[in-house]
Amino acid sequence: MAEFTELSAADAPKPVRPQINVARIAEYDSYVNRIAPGEVGVLKPTGDETPRMLTHRVSWAGKRAGLNLKSWVVDGIVYF
Numbered sequence: 255m256a257e258f259t260e261l262s263a264a265d266a267p268k269p270v271r272p273q274i275n276v277a278r279i280a281e282y283d284s285y286v287n288r289i290a291p292g293e294v295g296v297l298k299p300t301g302d303e304t305p306r307m308l309t310h311r312v313s314w315a316g317k318r319a320g321l322n323l324k325s326w327v328v329d330g331i332v333y334f
Contacts, residue, residue, distance in 0.1 A: 282315040286323065289334070297332040308332040 289295045297308045305327040312334045316323035325334040 278311070279315070279318075282311045283318060286312065286315040286319050286321065286334075295334045297334070299330065299332070305330055305332050309334075 285295055299305055309325045309332050312325050323334050
């Protein structure tokens with residue numbers, strides 16, 4: 255069973271935020287913003303990237319832009 259104790263807020267360690275890769279966020283934001291109406295973006299994974307990683311990044315970039323993007327994967331290539 256877990257051991258419970260209490261601390262004052264001043265004695266507790268500060269929360270740790272995950273490291274955010276600002277350059278990667280900007281990269282995917284630019285991909286989303288470059289797509290004109292009637293166009294489809296295409297992303298091919300490289301290195302250790304997976305299609306799932308790419309669809310996740312594109313989805314969040316779309317949310318930041320206020321868009322509800324649809325993405326799909328065919329033969330390991332991501333379309334959005």
